[in-house]
Amino acid sequence: MENQPNNIPKPNPRNTISLEVAKQWAKEWRDDEASYNKYNQCRAFNIPKKDLIEVLAEGVESIRAYIGVEKIDVKGKQSIFTEKLMIVGVDKNGKDMISSSDGLTLDDGKGEIFDFSEPCPHVCDEGSPINGG
Template identity: 50%
Template sequence: MSEKKVNTIDLVHAKHYAAKWRKEEGTYNAHHELKAFWIPKIDLQEVLAEGVDGVRAYIGVDDDNVEKLMIVGTKQVGDEYIDMLPETGFDDGSIYDFTRPCPPSCDKNSPLN
């Protein structure tokens, strides 16, 4: 049995977060303060260890109105890069939930902030 990966969420939650972003805040409105996301190193290591050809990032909002950055691995199939999810034929792919938006987890001294 494989160990549970860090910071993964299930497809049901990921689809809900993405739909909520598009429905309620798809034009920047209430999330105008969002500048960036802090991404834990372990999340990047785990998604890259899945044997990906690339990654795709989705933006979402959870039920507490916290912005989410969700990353899934992709595999090249022909000319396309397909999300590695069970619904696309990849049982081993995970959805990583990067839940530290900036603000509040900003680098206050960064020239990009």
Template identity: 40%
Template sequence: MKKVFLLLAFITVGLISCEEEAPAVNESNQVSLKSTPINTISLETAQQWANDWRKLEDKSTYIDDVKGWNVPGSDLTQVMAQDDAVDSRMYIGLNDNETKLIIVGVDADGKDMIDASKGWYIYDATEPCPHKCDSESPLF
């Protein structure tokens, strides 16, 4: 009986430890700095979006109506929480005809911090304004 109990205990612990943890979010909808990063994209995706933007001959179709971008606070919090990040840099990209801001950390030498194995991720969950705006803002 004791062996069966121990076996069941190990199986239960194993199953619990294998479950993917969701990012910890507090009441203010802010991501815990110790949680799994959210709103990240791969280097390949970021490169594709940036290259698609740079290849455009006429960017006016995409920029004329854009007043700004909504950037989730969790993206900014996470990028600045990365070890050695002192600043952030945003690149313009194009994904399926929607402009995007691609956000990376920047170290003290002014270098982009892009290396997922070191916990240096590329972030994007941005939405252009007028899609997500404060129409009462004095900047609108």
């Protein structure tokens, strides 16, 4: 499990990421979707209970999950790509509970974008019929 992308420390211990990073990952997914999925086997995402509870803040009526790809350049080696599931709270009006005046950064106290998922393969139930077991 050495050097797995999910073992790379996040800048925030609560597993939140910036809006800029979330937008970059989602763009990577859209840009690379046709060719990316030919070579990668992401089937599901494992989401820890404690993290899912964290996203269910006051005022959250539901959650929305966005799909993205994190690209990690490893010096002297081919880039590593890891599928990401980014989750945000959604209010009673169906709006993402994030606020950004500049389109790049989150305004303080106006919502969070969570990155706490681990893709399968790596964190899988190999015997699950949903996973082809």
